[in-house]
Amino acid sequence: MGGLIACAILSGRVLGPIAALPGLIVQWAHARAALDSLEKVFALQGDNHAVALPLTPEHIHGEWRIENLKFAYPGRPRPLTLPLTLIRPGEKVAILGPIGAGKSTLLKLMAGLFAPGEGQVLLDGLDIQQIDRAHLSARLGYLPQDVKLLAGTLRDNLTLGLGGVDEAALLDASRRIGLDQLIASHPQGLDMPIFEGGNGVSGGQKQLIALTRLLLSTPAAWLLDEPTAAMDEATEQRSLAVLRQAIAPEQTLILVTHKPVLLGLVDRFIVLLPGGGVIDGPKATVLERLRQSAAQARTSQDMHSGKPEETP
Ligand SMILES: Nc1ncnc2c1ncn2[C@@H]1O[C@H](COP(=O)(O)OP(=O)(O)OP(=O)(O)O)[C@@H](O)[C@H]1O
Numbered sequence: 001m002g003g004l005i006a007c008a009i010l011s012g013r014v015l016g017p018i019a020a021l022p023g024l025i026v027q028w029a030h031a032r033a034a035l036d037s038l039e040k041v042f043a044l045q046g047d048n049h050a051v052a053l054p055l056t057p058e059h060i061h062g063e064w065r066i067e068n069l070k071f072a073y074p075g076r077p078r079p080l081t082l083p084l085t086l087i088r089p090g091e092k093v094a095i096l097g098p099i100g101a102g103k104s105t106l107l108k109l110m111a112g113l114f115a116p117g118e119g120q121v122l123l124d125g126l127d128i129q130q131i132d133r134a135h136l137s138a139r140l141g142y143l144p145q146d147v148k149l150l151a152g153t154l155r156d157n158l159t160l161g162l163g164g165v166d167e168a169a170l171l172d173a174s175r176r177i178g179l180d181q182l183i184a185s186h187p188q189g190l191d192m193p194i195f196e197g198g199n200g201v202s203g204g205q206k207q208l209i210a211l212t213r214l215l216l217s218t219p220a221a222w223l224l225d226e227p228t229a230a231m232d233e234a235t236e237q238r239s240l241a242v243l244r245q246a247i248a249p250e251q252t253l254i255l256v257t258h259k260p261v262l263l264g265l266v267d268r269f270i271v272l273l274p275g276g277g278v279i280d281g282p283k284a285t286v287l288e289r290l291r292q293s294a295a296q297a298r299t300s301q302d303m304h305s306g307k308p309e310e311t312p
């Protein structure tokens with residue numbers, strides 16, 4: 001009996017680790033997958049990639065010089081190309097063109113968010129890729145076309161990355177832009193919850209939140225990508241008036257828009273043409289050139305269709 005009991009105990013001891021093996025194998029697979037994902041994150045290029053000592057210029061004057069720019073998304077054959085382009089401090093420029101022409105891409109390159117494949121984007125004479133990313137983000141007022149908010153409260157999203165914004169300034173900026181209606185309509189006011197990506201607020205409200213944050217950040221230069229695309233007419237007019245007041249004459253504005261009402265903010269157009277060309281010049285000159293080429297296109301169309309030339 002004693003021998004049998006000893007056998008049962010000993011065999012249990014011997015087989016125990018073997019029985020634990022399947023569980024260990026599953027744990028090992030999970031640990032391996034987690035390590036692989038971490039390695040992928042660490043292998044990604046960081047900001048200021050390959051720049052040993054990023055620059056932190058004290059002032060941003062807002063002079064852009066784009067030299068023979070070429071940029072293509074991976075797997076996309078047609079690159080965005082731009083010849084030598086100079087934007088002087090204080091200039092108010094609109095980047096125009098049909099959908100998919102590359103306007104947002106150009107603005108991201110000018111904000112230093114993308115590195116050009118060929119050529120250079122210089123800000124105040126410095127390669128924008130060499131300027132410290134956090135330093136640049138704090139000084140350039142870049143408003144993306146697709147505003148993304150973070151999970152947290154409305155207050156968190158309005159003051160994200162901005163130090164020392166007091167409640168009075170926050171409420172004043174919200175009132176000027178018209179965000180106070182959203183704040184007043186929620187029982188938690190500025191502490192209303194916002195979910196990841198901006199779920200929980202409308203597209204127009206997301207743009208108002210992003211614009212309010214931009215006003216609070218008091219940028220040195222403005223890069224606005226369709227700032228009022230999701231707004232109704234009254235809200236757009238209000239935002240336009242606030243922008244007109246906020247953008248100082250000495251500050252550079254680069255505006256991407258499809259909305260004619262916003263073009264009053266600018267004096268110069270850079271038009272990205274569908275074929276890859278660019279028309280750049282004062283507003284009136286570019287409008288005249290566009291009118292002429294539209295008239296020429298109409299005439300040649302009429303000739304091909306056999307209609308008389310004077311057909312409107
Ligand atoms: N992340 C991306 N990856 C691959 N291709 C992209 C990406 N983003 C944009 N593209 C492509 O690059 C081209 C230019 O896109 P971009 O967003 O700059 O156009 P856009 O002029 O701003 O258009 P819209 O007026 O519609 O905003 C488009 O053909 C688009 O399909």
Ligand SMILES: [Mg+2]
Pocket residue numbers: 103104105145225
């Ligand atoms: Mg765009």
